[in-house]
Amino acid sequence: TSPRRIIRHFITFHLRRNKDWDPKRVDEQTPLDIATFITQKCGPTAQGFEGKKHSTAVSTRAALTMWYKTLRPNESQIEWQLDSVTNTWRGLPTRSRHVSQFMIGLEKTKAKAGEVSQSACALSLDDIHRLHDHCLNPSLTTTQRRAGVIRYVAYLLAWLMMLRIDEVVNLKFENIDHVPGERKYIDVGLGTRKQKQTGVLHSWRLHANDGDPKICPFRAFILLASLYSSNIKKSGPLFLHVSSQGAVMQSQPLVSIFPVVLKHVHLFI
Incomplete structure (x- = not known):
């Protein structure tokens, strides 16, 4: 799946859940939106999710990184933190602690289920x-x-x-x-x-x-x-x-x- 298609699915998914959702808004909720979408794609089918492999989660995170880089090209590429002066979030939401911990947890879950080979493990x-x-x-x-x-x-x-x-x-x-x-x-x-x-x-x-x-x-x-x-x-x-x-x-x-x-x-x- 191409990054553009992933981004399109991400936007469509959230608009179906909330018609007032703004795909260009970047705030404290954005990391949760990212994790929710990846859960939908890669969560267990027994719980109503699509059950896709861990590699889908990795490619989804990369595609959404590209999306948010496009929205805010001058932001830092390596961090996500609250600017206490302007009270706005700076950096990439895909680099947030929430998304990072979510990805690690998902990888461990997939590994226990035998769906992730050690040769494909991402570095934490x-x-x-x-x-x-x-x-x-x-x-x-x-x-x-x-x-x-x-x-x-x-x-x-x-x-x-x-x-x-x-x-x-x-x-x-x-x-x-x-x-x-x-x-x-x-x-x-x-x-x-x-x-x-x-x-x-x-x-x-x-x-x-x-x-x-x-x-x-x-x-x-x-x-x-x-x-x-x-x-x-x-x-x-x-x-x-x-x-x-x-x-x-x-x-x-x-x-x-x-x-x-x-x-x-x-x-x-």
Whole structure:
């Protein structure tokens, strides 16, 4: 199902429940609206729901993320919080604690029912924190830590932007747009996705997260920049291989070693 169709179903579903519902309104109720719709799609058929697989929940959340990004393109892509000054909710409702906890609970329910293979499990916030601590452990050797920085930044971007690993490892320096001192955000562009070859480019706007430094994209990019010496040309593949001697190899982009670090922290994707 295409993102546009999912968005259309989401709007139709809520208008049938409440003809006065406004699809463009974004407030404290929006995360509940998202969870209610996903429940309708993926809840048990015995309770009157459609009983679709966990992958449907993941694709639905991603499609609704795109919808709310379209409505409010300048909002933060990584958080959902109340602005105490304006008394308005800022960020993406799909990133709210309510939706995140709902998705984790749904995944566990589907897993118990044998409907979710471990290879399809999405990473939770706790998983990302554990990856951070593992990849950047102070006890690591210099070589291990350098490789860990690259792995962690790649996983963090995949998690923040809801990308597949193959999409992340194919990112290039040219996909990153940031003007230090002028912009308080980083734009990350992505080419056309395999499922939808329409020529439409996807992009994400990432803001700093001082409340949780372990998932702050600004800090992640600073780590990556400090790792890459002046000898690394800022063009071509963004994520590079680290040799056994600790050298960053621009001629060898990172492609297939990601599952290794997940096994070390007991995660599988």
